[in-house]
Amino acid sequence: MDFNDTSEEAVFRAEARAFLAANAELKAGARPVLRQSGVDAEAVKRCRAWQAKKDDAGFAGLTWPKRFGGREASPILQVIYNQEEDDFVVPRGLYEIGLGMCIPTMMTYATPEQLDRYVRPALRGEEVWCQLFSEPAGGSDLAALRTRAERDGDDWVINGQKIWTSGAHLSDFGIIVVRTDPNVPKHEGLTFFFLDMKSPGIEIRPIHQMSGARHFNEVFFTDVRVPDSQRLGAVGQGWKVSLTTLMNERLAVGDVQRPEVDDLVELSRKVRINGKPAIRNGAVREKIAEWHARSQGLKFTRFRTMTALSKGETPGPENSIHKLVNASKLQDIASYGLDLMGAGGLVVDDDLAEAYAMFQAALLSSPSSRIAGGSDEILRNIIAERVLGLPSDIRADKGKPFNQVPTGRR
Amino acid sequence: MNFDFSDDLKQLRDQSRRFLTERCTPAVVRRSLDGEEAYAAGLWREIADMGWIGAAIPEEFGGAGLGYEGLCVLAEEMGRAVAPVPFASSAYLAAEAILTAGSDAQRREYLPKLADGSAIGCFALSEGNGNPEPGTIHARVVGGRLSGVKWPVADGGIADIAVVVACDEHRQPGLFVADLAGVRRRDLRTLDPTRNQARLDFDGLPVQALGSGGWGSVQRVLDRAAILFAFEQVGGADACLQMAREYAQERFAFGRPIGSFQAIKHKLADMYVALELARSNAYYGAWALGADATDLPLAAATARVSATEAFHLASKENIQTHGGIGFTWAVDCHLFYRRSKQLGLAIGSAPFWKDRLVDLLETRNAA
Numbered sequence: 001m002d003f004n005d006t007s008e009e010a011v012f013r014a015e016a017r018a019f020l021a022a023n024a025e026l027k028a029g030a031r032p033v034l035r036q037s038g039v040d041a042e043a044v045k046r047c048r049a050w051q052a053k054k055d056d057a058g059f060a061g062l063t064w065p066k067r068f069g070g071r072e073a074s075p076i077l078q079v080i081y082n083q084e085e086d087d088f089v090v091p092r093g094l095y096e097i098g099l100g101m102c103i104p105t106m107m108t109y110a111t112p113e114q115l116d117r118y119v120r121p122a123l124r125g126e127e128v129w130c131q132l133f134s135e136p137a138g139g140s141d142l143a144a145l146r147t148r149a150e151r152d153g154d155d156w157v158i159n160g161q162k163i164w165t166s167g168a169h170l171s172d173f174g175i176i177v178v179r180t181d182p183n184v185p186k187h188e189g190l191t192f193f194f195l196d197m198k199s200p201g202i203e204i205r206p207i208h209q210m211s212g213a214r215h216f217n218e219v220f221f222t223d224v225r226v227p228d229s230q231r232l233g234a235v236g237q238g239w240k241v242s243l244t245t246l247m248n249e250r251l252a253v254g255d256v257q258r259p260e261v262d263d264l265v266e267l268s269r270k271v272r273i274n275g276k277p278a279i280r281n282g283a284v285r286e287k288i289a290e291w292h293a294r295s296q297g298l299k300f301t302r303f304r305t306m307t308a309l310s311k312g313e314t315p316g317p318e319n320s321i322h323k324l325v326n327a328s329k330l331q332d333i334a335s336y337g338l339d340l341m342g343a344g345g346l347v348v349d350d351d352l353a354e355a356y357a358m359f360q361a362a363l364l365s366s367p368s369s370r371i372a373g374g375s376d377e378i379l380r381n382i383i384a385e386r387v388l389g390l391p392s393d394i395r396a397d398k399g400k401p402f403n404q405v406p407t408g409r410r
Numbered sequence: 411m412n413f414d415f416s417d418d419l420k421q422l423r424d425q426s427r428r429f430l431t432e433r434c435t436p437a438v439v440r441r442s443l444d445g446e447e448a449y450a451a452g453l454w455r456e457i458a459d460m461g462w463i464g465a466a467i468p469e470e471f472g473g474a475g476l477g478y479e480g481l482c483v484l485a486e487e488m489g490r491a492v493a494p495v496p497f498a499s500s501a502y503l504a505a506e507a508i509l510t511a512g513s514d515a516q517r518r519e520y521l522p523k524l525a526d527g528s529a530i531g532c533f534a535l536s537e538g539n540g541n542p543e544p545g546t547i548h549a550r551v552v553g554g555r556l557s558g559v560k561w562p563v564a565d566g567g568i569a570d571i572a573v574v575v576a577c578d579e580h581r582q583p584g585l586f587v588a589d590l591a592g593v594r595r596r597d598l599r600t601l602d603p604t605r606n607q608a609r610l611d612f613d614g615l616p617v618q619a620l621g622s623g624g625w626g627s628v629q630r631v632l633d634r635a636a637i638l639f640a641f642e643q644v645g646g647a648d649a650c651l652q653m654a655r656e657y658a659q660e661r662f663a664f665g666r667p668i669g670s671f672q673a674i675k676h677k678l679a680d681m682y683v684a685l686e687l688a689r690s691n692a693y694y695g696a697w698a699l700g701a702d703a704t705d706l707p708l709a710a711a712t713a714r715v716s717a718t719e720a721f722h723l724a725s726k727e728n729i730q731t732h733g734g735i736g737f738t739w740a741v742d743c744h745l746f747y748r749r750s751k752q753l754g755l756a757i758g759s760a761p762f763w764k765d766r767l768v769d770l771l772e773t774r775n776a777a
Contacts, residue, residue: 001479001697002412009411076411265768265775279772282765289764292771293716297687300694303413310411321683377672383682384675388655391670 003303005080006310012077016084019057024050024088039093039170047094051125061099061123065107068119076309097166098122098129102175105245106194109232118173130197132162132176132219133242137407139164140378142177143186143239144397144405147221149178149193156180156193156231158201158224164372168217169204171197175245177238182403189402190238195226211364257330257369258358261292264333267355271340278340287336291329298325317386320379327369327376334362413693415479422476423483426462430491436742442494442604443745448568448597449606454495458527463501467509472522478699482641482692489645489721489753492745494604496530496565498756502638504531507573507631511585511621520571520587532569532590533631534560534610541762542575542632544625547583549576555614556586564756566608567597574617575628585620585627602752604745629707632757636710637695640717643753644692647685647717650724650746654678654731661733674731681724688713688720708774711767718754718763725750 005013039047054060055069062078064070071077103122106115121127138145147160158178168174174197181189197204201224206214233241259267265288268279278284302322305315337359338345347353348360370376384390397405415423433453441447457463466481467473474480481501488497505524508516508531523529537560540546549558556576560566572593574586594611621627655678658669668674695713698706725747729736736743754760 001414001693001700003697005411261771262775265771279768282761285768286761286764288771289711289715289767290719292767293691293712293719294687296694296712297691297716300413300690301686303411304690304693306411307413318686321686324679325683325687377676380676380679381672383679384669388651388678388682390655390658390675390678391667393670393672393675394666 009076009080009310012073013080013084016059016081019059020084020088020090023053023057024085024090027087027089039167043091044094044170046091048125050091051095051123055124060125064119064123068115069123074309074312076306079306079309094128094167094170095122095125097131098127098171098173101131101245102129102173102194105175105192105232105241108244109192109241110194111229127172128167128170130165130168130171130174131245132165132168132174133245134164135161136163140375142242143190145177145179145190147176147178148182149180149191149226151180151228152225154228155225156191156228158195158221158226160221162219162221163207164216165204165219166216168197168219169206173197175232177242179402180235180238183401184236185399186397186402186405187239188236190242191235192232192238192241193226193230194232195224195230199224199226201225209368211361211368213365257326257362259330259333259337259355259362261288261295261333263355263358264288264291264337267337267340267359270354271342273340284340291333294325294329298322317382320374320382320387323369323373324376324379324383327366330362330369331366334359334366338363413697415483415696419479419483422480423487426484426487427490429456429460430487430493434491434493436745439492439494439604439742439745442606445603449496449565450494453493454527454530457495457497458525461525463497463527464505464521464525465501467505467521467525471509471517472525474525479696481638482696482699485638485641486645486648486692489642489647489749490649492604492646492649492749496532496568496606498635498639498642498753499533499565499569500524500527500531502635503533503631503757504569504571504573506634507533507585507620507627508587510630510634511623511627512587513621516587516618516620524571529570530565530568531571531573532563532565533635534563534566534572534574535628535757536560536562541758542628544583547575547577549574549612550578550581551576551586551617551619552579554616554618556588556612556617557614558612559609560612561609562598562600562607563610564752565606566610567595567606572610573620573631574612576617578619582624583628584622584624585631586617587620588615588617590615600752602748604749605752633707633710634699635757636714636763637692637699637706639753639757640688640692640695640710640713643717643721643750644685644689646746646749646753647681647688647721647724650721650728650743651678651681651685653743653746654681654724654728657732668731677727677731681720681727684716684720684723688716691716705774708767708770711763711770714758714763715760715767718760721746721750722754 058071059081061070062073063075066072103119122129133142135145149156149158173194175194177190177192179189180191201222203220205218207216207218208214268284269277271278273281341354348357385392438450461474462484464473465476465484466478469475508520524531535542537546537548569590572588572590575583576586577583593615595608598607598609600607658674659667661668691713695709698709729743732743735741
């Protein structure tokens with residue numbers, strides 16, 4: 001065992017590091033880089049400029065085909081780049097979904113002419129993409145979605161509503177899965193398209209989240225026309241195409257969310273219980289030890305994944321472990337840190353709050369981490385069914401035409 | 411990044427798993443459970459002949475020189491098989507103590523015997539309740555002679571050689587080594603009869619000091635052993651998860667396999683998560699042992715905390731998944747539940763290692 005890069009990896013790491021050092025600022029000290037609560041016009045400019053710089057230097061589409069400006073590099077180099085980038089303050093939040101999910105789906109299903117038109121501007125950051133999957137009636141049960149598309153000449157006409165669409169208001173294009181046949185079982189009546197987000201009939205409303213941020217949107221479709229030439233995959237094959245998109249989810253690397261265990265250790269030294277620093281308290285120590293073990297366990301699980309990647313293996317559903325463990329740990333550490341602060345933990349004013357109010361911020365943002373991108377419950381199902389091989393659940397909607405599936409009031 | 415065992419060691423893992431599946435059957439484990447034999451002597455002989463006990467002992471002292479990663483691989487398989495043999499006592503504790511703290515002469519005297527299995531070693535630390543710390547050690551060596559009482563001592567009833575933690579003439583605790591011939595000992599009834607535990611009464615037994623490292627040398631043995639224990643615990647937890655998984659696929663209730671219920675799926679997913687975290691922490695420990703890394707103590711505490719939690723969870727939820735049948739003597743669930751506690755209480759239990767982990771974290775962060 002060793003933690004060394006191969007010589008190719010080491011050369012690449014040095015190259016990435018040099019590029020980042022020359023173009024971005026190192027993360028400084030204890031101040032956390034909090035997840036952006038929304039991307040405003042200024043942030044869009046910064047994201048655009050950074051993406052263009054990355055593209056110029058050949059770091060934007062590492063694993064992509066050379067004809068689109070990529071390097072056709074092995075996924076391990078992408079992981080290494082992400083690790084290095086994680087040490088720097090770089091603008092984020094605008095292109096992850098487009099480049100991580102939308103364009104890879106296009107690469108599998110779009111025509112060569114379409115790829116020539118759309119891939120470069122996306123990679124360069126000139127055009128932003130969003131993913132229109134979830135609906136009020138289809139979250140964990142995505143295939144229960146109800147947005148309809150009906151054929152009309154060379155077009156399809158879309159009516160319905162999507163929800164939780166990150167960045168819809170900033171996007172130029174989107175990929176969407178809709179129901180084209182409600183008379184067949186739910187997975188069989190779906191079809192997949194890409195569309196222009198400026199099309200007439202699209203209305204975007206931001207969702208005010210419990211954390212105060214407005215990151216997601218509701219997107220309403222009223223007689224929105226999409227040409228059949230923008231269909232991805234066959235009519236009725238939308239579920240299969242959706243799975244391609246979901247498999248392209250970016251590898252979970254870096255992205256350590258604060259507060260981490262070390263932040264809790266730091267806090268436990270400052271606040272006191274019974275006249276002594278909280279870190280001298282046995283109950284506090286026990287919690288710190290357990291979270292440290294979990295945190296390190298995830299870190300080294302990631303190293304095992306990297307080893308597999310490095311040998312050319314493809315990581316599978318076992319990767320669900322990362323978000324499942326991290327999201328709850330974040331919520332629990334945030335809550336426990338506030339408990340240690342006592343009444344002062346309520347305060348989020350910058351000049352008074354402990355540790356840049358990161359515990360308070362995480363308390364309010366962490367519930368979304370446990371839901372977005374596969375809820376804790378869905379991730380446990382994935383581990384049980386796809387890693388451990390347990391039989392799938394018995395479904396009340398199995399084999400039933402979609403329009404005969406029972407629905408509730410919510 | 412090469413954070414995995416080599417192909418050779420994976421082959422060793424496959425071979426040892428096949429061997430133990432064949433030779434260390436539940437029937438063999440149950441002979442110790444039912445008190446028919448103190449340990450599986452025949453199995454022990456075979457294990458010794460394959461060079462497993464001396465896996466990490468250098469060849470010049472009669473070992474196989476496979477290195478610590480090799481010993482880690484074997485430890486996992488011993489845990490998976492609930493092996494009723496003194497492997498941990500001889501290989502992770504007695505041999506390690508002599509190797510890390512002893513003089514060259516002591517190594518030459520003891521290690522070849524331990525490596526070829528002709529002598530069994532034990533580690534006499536506990537004096538009743540309490541976790542390992544200097545204040546709990548009352549056994550004392552005066553003029554080269556040891557007096558005191560040690561219990562429970564894993565494999566103390568079958569061992570030929572003991573490494574003993576005792577105070578010297580200045581009341582400083584440290585490591586000593588002795589031949590156990592003639593020592594008064596009594597086998598103890600315990601939660602896990604598949605491993606021998608004994609009370610040893612020392613009354614002037616001649617002993618040799620193992621170095622002069624004091625409590626530091628004791629802690630060093632515990633740290634290194636914690637990583638090997640973690641691999642045994644990971645092996646046991648994995649076996650429990652596989653048992654639960656197979657049962658959940660085959661057992662039907664309400665007209666369907668119980669594994670199709672989310673209540674069971676989520677339970678098994680949680681067992682899997684705990685196991686994978688523990689496995690990854692243990693791997694880091696294996697690396698730290700092999701590299702003799704400076705953060706070995708923190709790696710060991712982390713691996714130990716993680717593995718103790720994973721095996722405890724897996725062994726209790728395996729019983730739960732089985733339902734009533736899992737609570738019977740006839741079904742093997744309880745072998746793992748017992749072993750989980752035995753391994754969890756040896757060399758310091760979870761509260762001890764959690765506290766130590768935070769000590770080490772504080773030291774690291776202060777640096």
